[in-house]
Amino acid sequence: MAEREFDIVVYGATGFTGRLVAEYLAAEHAAIRWAMAGRSEAKLAEVRDLIGAPSDTPLLLADSSDPASLDALAAKTRAVVTTVGPYQLYGEPLVKACVAAGTDYVDLCGEPAWMHDIIRTYDAPARASGARIVLSCGFDSIPFDLGVYHLQQAAIASTGAPITQVKGRVRKMKGTFSGGTAASFAETMKRAGKQPEIIGWLKDPFSLVPGFEGPKQPSGSKVVFEADLDSWSAPFIMASINTKNVHRSNALLGHLYGEDFVYDEMFLTGPGEQGESFAKMIANDKSMSENPPKPGEGPSKEERETGFYDVMFTGLTKDGERMTASVSGTRDPGYGSTSRMIAEAGLCLAFDVDRDTTPGGVYTTAPAMGDALIKRLQKHAGLRFAIEG
Structure with a gap:
C-alpha cells in the first residue's frame, strides 16, 4: 500500500460508540496518525473538545449518502473503523469505497443478512484490491x-x-x-x-x-x-x-x-x-x-x-x-469494552498483520488477525485469554 495520510480514521465519531473509540485513541494511542470523520464539522469539533483530543486532530467530512466523500476518506487512510449502523442501512457504501481503495475496514456488525450480502458481493473484489474487510469487531464477536x-x-x-x-x-x-x-x-x-x-x-x-x-x-x-x-x-x-x-x-x-x-x-x-x-x-x-x-x-x-x-x-x-x-x-461489554476492541482491531490491521499473512478478502477476526489481536487486546484493552485446564 502506498503511504497514506492517516493510519486510522474513526467514521461515526460523533455517535455514542464512535465517540468512545475516538476518546480511547486520543488517550491511549496519541502517537498514531488518526482522524475523526462524520457528517458535521461542528459536531466533530465539539466531540473532539469534549473528549480532550488535541485541537489539531484532523476532522473529515463524510456521509454514506455521498459516495465521493467516502472515496476520499478511504483513499487517505490505511484503515477505517466504522461505528455507523445499522450497517444494512448505511454500511455498504463505505465497504465499497474501502474495497476500491484497498483500504482495511473494521465494523461492529451483528447483522447476518447484510454480512451474507457483503461476503457474496465484495469478497472477490477485496481479494483483488488487497482490502481486508473484517466484520463483527466488538463484543459480537x-x-x-x-x-x-x-x-x-x-x-x-x-x-x-x-x-x-x-x-x-x-x-x-x-x-x-x-x-x-x-x-x-x-x-x-x-x-x-x-x-x-x-x-x-x-x-x-x-x-x-x-x-x-x-x-x-x-x-x-x-x-x-x-x-x-x-x-x-x-x-x-x-x-x-x-x-x-x-x-x-x-x-x-x-x-x-x-x-x-x-x-x-x-x-x-x-x-x-x-x-x-x-x-x-x-x-x-x-x-x-x-x-x-x-x-x-x-x-x-x-x-x-x-x-x-x-x-x-x-x-x-x-x-x-x-x-x-x-x-x-x-x-x-456493549460500549466500554467494545469501543476498545474495535479500535485495537483497526490498529492490528494497520500495524501488525502484513498482506502476505492476511491478503485481501472479507474476514472474521480469528483468521484475519488471530494471535496478533489477542496480544493487543491483552496489552491494551483489558481482555484476558487463559487456558484453565
Missing part, C-alpha cells in the same frame, strides 16, 4: 471467535487434534447491549418481512460459509440442565451471530477445527432451583424487543467502567480429557 480459536490452538498444540465439539458459556456478565444492536435487529426483521429467504439465513449456522453444509448444531434455544457442567443454561442473545462467525472462521482457517465441528453458546446460571429460576428469567426477558436502548444513548462512564464479562469455552480433547479456555474483560 471478538471474545467468542477468538476464544474458540485460543482453545483450539491449545488443544492442537497439546494433543495434535482440535476439539470437535465446543461449548461457549457466558459465566458472568454485567453491562448492557448497545442501542445499535437493538436497531440492527429491528432492521433485520423489517427486511425479513420483504425477503422471506432471510429467515433461513438467520436460522442457518453456516449462512456465512458459502457452499458449505456442516453437521447439525445444538439450537441453544431452551433452558436446559447440563450435567457435564453441573449448571442450568439459558439461551444467549448473541449466540445467533457469534456461532455464524465462529463457523466462518473455521472455514477461512481451512477447517482447522474440523469439517464436523459443533459449537453452541448459552448463559450459565448455576445448579439447583436458584439456577433454574435464573435461567427461566433470562429466557423470558423481552427487554431487547419491548424496551430496547436507543441508538446514540448508552450507560454512564461509571457504568461502563464497572461492567465486566467472563466467557468459557470447553470441550473434550481426542484423549477424552476436558480442556477449558476463558476470555474475560473489564468494562461494560
